Amino acid sequence: MSKKLGFIVNPIAGMGGRVGLKGTDGQMILEKARQLGAVPESPRRSAIALKRIICIKENIELITYPHEMGEDEARECGFNPTVIGSIRLGRTTLHDTENAAKEMLRLGVDLLLFCGGDGTARDVYNVIGDEVASLGIPAGVKIHSAVYATSPHNAGDLAVACLEGSSSGLRLRLAEVMDIDEEAFRDNRLSARLYGYLKVPYQRRLVQSGKSGSTHEEEASIDAIASDVINNMQDDCLYIIGSGTTTRAIMEKLGLENTLLGIDAVYSKKLTGLDLNEAQLLKLTEGTRAKIVVTVIGGQGYIFGRGNQQISAKVIEKVGKENIIVIATQNKILSLKGNPLLVDTGEDKVNQMLGGYIKVISGFNERIMLKVAT
Amino acid sequence: MKSQVKLRKYHAPVWSEPIIMEMSHRGERGILIPIAEDEIKTAIGDAESYVPEEMQRKELPKLPELSQPQVLRHYEHLAQETLGMEENIDISQGTCTMKYSPKVNEILARTPQIADIHPLQDEDTIQGVLQIIYQLDLFLREISGMDQFTFQAGGGAHATYINACVLRAYHDANGELGERNEVITTVFSHPCDAATPNTAGFKVITLMPDANGYPDIEALRAACSKHTAGLMMTNPEDTGIYNPRVEEYVKAVHDVGGLCFYDQANLNGIMGVARAREAGFDACHFNLHKTFSSPHGCMGPACGAYGVRNKLAKFLPTPLIGFDGKKYHLDYDRPDSLGKVREFFGNVQVLLRTYAWIMSMGADGLLEAAHVSVINNNYLSKLLMAIPGVTKRYAEDKIRLDQVRFSWEKLEKDTGCGTLDVQKRMIDFGVQSYHTSHHPWIVREPFTPEPCETYSKEDCDYWAAVLRQVSWEAYTNPKIVKTAPHNAAIHAINRDVLDDPKRWAMTWSAYLKKVDNNR
Incomplete structure (x- = not known):
């Protein structure tokens, strides 16, 4: 049976960064970001990750949400995804992320790959907890959470290793979902909270060679x-x-x-x-x-x-x-x-x-x- | 740089050799021991009575049962399936130094005067052997500046463990052991410099490298206190960078009353050039097989020669070899000694090889060996740095001594082929897979070659050409690298078992138990 990969893109993640808005949580801020000429970061970044995964296309079922929440990127990269749910184009909110995660959890995905920032990680965490393995493709303005791969490229490689299930040194660990209060942040006050833990795959740097001592697990x-x-x-x-x-x-x-x-x-x-x-x-x-x-x-x-x-x-x-x-x-x-x-x-x-x-x-x-x- | 080297075709014999325990047939024997004749029985009595009752086995040991030709065939097969030091250009085992051991010394080590002596033989009948050990001690004193050596340790980590025990004994004798419970080391020192003091009961404090690759001296100063028992470090560290400020590190530890141990398992870069004494250290050790030629012993028949200054000599294990001007003797009468750390006098055959090697090299030869090691290393470094995907961390422009910590991080980013992939592919060209690093989590995708004085320019050229080929393959046909080795006796294996306590087994009976439990 082929493995199932859930794929969610937060289409607005990262938009605030280049226009100096410190995040895009909240509809008003999003409008402001758009007015300032912000372009979404997540399509480009999630495509980088997907291109690393295309090599195992035949062996997996990619399940995603419509249009800008994953379908577009998946098709652009050559996948033929299973598309579920529905959205209001250009008007997606955190509820869409949550609904997508909920549905994917129900469908029994083996890994949930999501693209966004700390807010996205929180939305995913609210729904799946540590029930299923998940991994973030970093695209948000704020990345305090440890659930994100170090780059979109690495997120793709980790997803492949996780889905192939044979890679040496691959482990799952609980990683922090952190977020700061964006309203306070925009007032130059920092207030970060630990919201919980997602179960994420990670590649141990290397397996120690035979001649030296034991490895630290x-x-x-x-x-x-x-x-x-x-x-x-x-x-x-x-x-x-x-x-x-x-x-x-x-x-x-x-x-x-x-x-x-x-x-x-x-x-x-x-x-x-x-x-x-x-x-x-x-x-x-x-x-x-x-x-x-x-x-x-x-x-x-x-x-x-x-x-x-x-x-x-x-x-x-x-x-x-x-x-x-x-x-x-x-x-x-x-x-x-x-x-x-x-x-x-x-x-x-x-x-x-x-x-x-x-x-x-x-x-x-x-x-x-x-x-x-x- | 375009390669002029023609790569060889290589393929290991494949025997699918089982583990010897699986080859056993009940009742089969290699040697049938004859029943003792009556005359002997009368003279000796019952043989079993010689073994104390509490040490007598109640049941037969579960050994494999095979005939002689089966055993011989088995080990020949294993040897053929293995890329040994004598079949390949073994530049690969950096930090371990695969050095050629002259065959004439092997012949010496097998002569009956060495191979057949009994450890309980009378001293008068082994004066020659004792003289060799005694004089070897004098040689190593000259090379290190220390005042007394012991050759009891069966390997390098054993010697560092003895050092940890000497630290304990020294501070105990001063009545300070209760307070001095911390040993400082550096992350690029050999891991045994952390593990052995930890085993001896110390807290171990590790220093991380600064931006130049040296252990952070400010961190060392902050770590030093009345709790400091000692410092245990290498120099050059695994990066091959010599730390010119090493005396400041030693001083910082001495200032708070700690002792300093110089891990010189591998002396190749500075043999005859710099000594532990002048750098201020109180003790040091040499792995004889790394620096002074002798086959590697795999935690067994090797020797970690451990030397100390006079103030620590009384703690050394027994026996030491004494000389009264006429006769050599084994000195067991040393009340402050740590006592026994190994049976009898250690691995004497290793000491003989070392003695013979030093005698044949002479003082000038030892210095030349160090110079050639450093030249070889810097020549190889130039070749490797010209290969796409190779980088080196820290102080890029600095001359390295005996080895370099390189990285394939760029290759991995560009092609997806990392150091473990390259390591598996290079075997296909008849070169032993290289050592990555003792701490592969610090410099990413590491590898550490060490072309000591054994290797010729052609050897360095060939070794670099193999890596150049593998790099080219990674950029053009990564699959062939990813699925390697193709020409070795065993193909790609899943390495996950290596660090999964649920799946590994150190002995056959442990393996059987785990198989049973998993049923």
Whole structure:
């Protein structure tokens, strides 16, 4: 039976970027972008990806939405797609993306390939969660989410590897769906949230050759990090556990309830708070020693200020720099390509305080020295 | 650059050779051991009584049962299916240094005076062997500047593990081990410089490269503290770039009370040129098979010669070889020693080959070997950089020493053929597939050739011509590269099993268990 590839294009993604509009969420902004002469980015970018997939055309069924939401690009690249649903030409909204994803999930696609930005990833996530493998072709103005391939070209190659199912080194992992509040962004205020995780394929850089040691598998490595943190936990100290899959492993290893997207707290290896906000964190740290455990969120290297704003500048200041524990797998560190870690607490003073080198826990008794940019 | 080299036709014999465990027939034997004669029985008694009861097997070991010709045929087939060091231009194994081992030294290593000595033989009857080990120690002291060597380690990683244990013993003796629990290394050092201190109980802190490819010295300074037990690093690192500021790294660690270990498994680029002592290091090691010629041992019959300054000598494993001016002896009376790390005196045949090689080369010869290695490497680098799709990372204009970390990232972007594809295709031209990198996730699509002094200009030309051909194929007919190898004993395999704990098996009985469980 041939594999099914779902293909959704957000036809307006990326339009704001070149005309300086920081995103195209919202009908008014879209009109403005058009008036400013914006042209869609997604048709061109999704075509690049599709051209990489054409080599397995005979072995897959491409399922897509009408016209500008995928059909046009598919036909242009030489596919004979199965077209479902209906749209109002030139008037598509996020509901069309959601409906398309919903229908494709029902049809049992093996991979859902979507082209857009952070908003598109959110729309897809709202419908499919981590039920089916999905992957983004980057075209949006904002790409904070880690669910996008590094280029349209790579998105195509990953899709082929995923659908052929025989490529060595191909894995699925949970990757962050992040988005910022566009209205705040246009007012030059940044407020990014972690919305959830999609299950995306990724090609491990290489399989280690036979003569050297074992390879780091993402899961084993997250498990080792959790063991290290737990091994060094002190009894008379509050541990504020940040959001994300890496930090979640600590809670799971301790057998504690936790929130993937929220901030939890642990004292003497027992749960003392779930999904805490800034005020609750400040209250909990009254009169006790505390440590903060955070990981790198998304693909850009932020450890504070993206997806964990509850751990505010005030909380960080109170806990102190020496009590901040940063954990990240080697894969995640390498995905930063040598760039430093970033912080954006909203307070310059606290950002400055966090600058300099830190020892990031990357395995059991393993640390990597990384710089935090100020 | 147009190639003048004519590529050879090559095809490996294909035997579809099974695993020897699958060839077993119950009851078949290679040797039938005769029953002892009565006279011997009377003199010796029951042979089983010599084995302590708790060590006696209750059931027979599950060994393959085959006759002699079957065993011989099996291993001949395997040898034919393999591209060995002696059949091909083995420039491919960068960082491992495939160096020619002169055949005359093999003959020496097989003489009864070496091959047949018993490890418990009286010292008086093995004075020649002890003298060779003793003098080899003196040679390596001269080459490194260290004060005492041990040859106990069965390989390079074993030597770095001994170093980690020496760090532990040294800080323990100073009463500081509780606090000094961190060892610093660099990501482009050999992975054993991280793995062995970790195994010895240290936290390991890794430094990433800066924009020039050197380990970030500011990160090192930030990592140094009262918790620092030591630094374990290579130089040149796997990139082949010599770090001229290495003394500053050593000083930063010494300033906080740590020790510095120089991983010199591969000394080819600087043998006779620069010494660990002058760079300030407290200890170093040489993989004798990489630098001083001896067959590679695969975690077994090799030797990681480990040398230290005087202040650390008392911790070295036993025995060391002593000389009182008249007689050589095995010195076991060393109260601060780590103790035994391997049986008896280590792999003496490797030491003999090394001794013979150094004697035949002389001091000038060792220096010349280093010079030729560096010239070869830079010549090959010029040839490779002219091939479409090849790039090298970091300090492009800098002269490299013994090896270079190249990248096929551009080829991969242009054609979809990455380093693993090239690696499989080059075998079709009778050249061993190359080593990519110990850390293939840093420099993308990497490969690391090392044309040490063994190889001639023609060898370098041929090796480069093979890669030029594969690059040309990738741009014109990528399918032939993607589906390679076509002329090897085994064709393309799925590499996923290599890192899937659910599917790999290190032994036959583990394999049988997994097959059983998957039923």
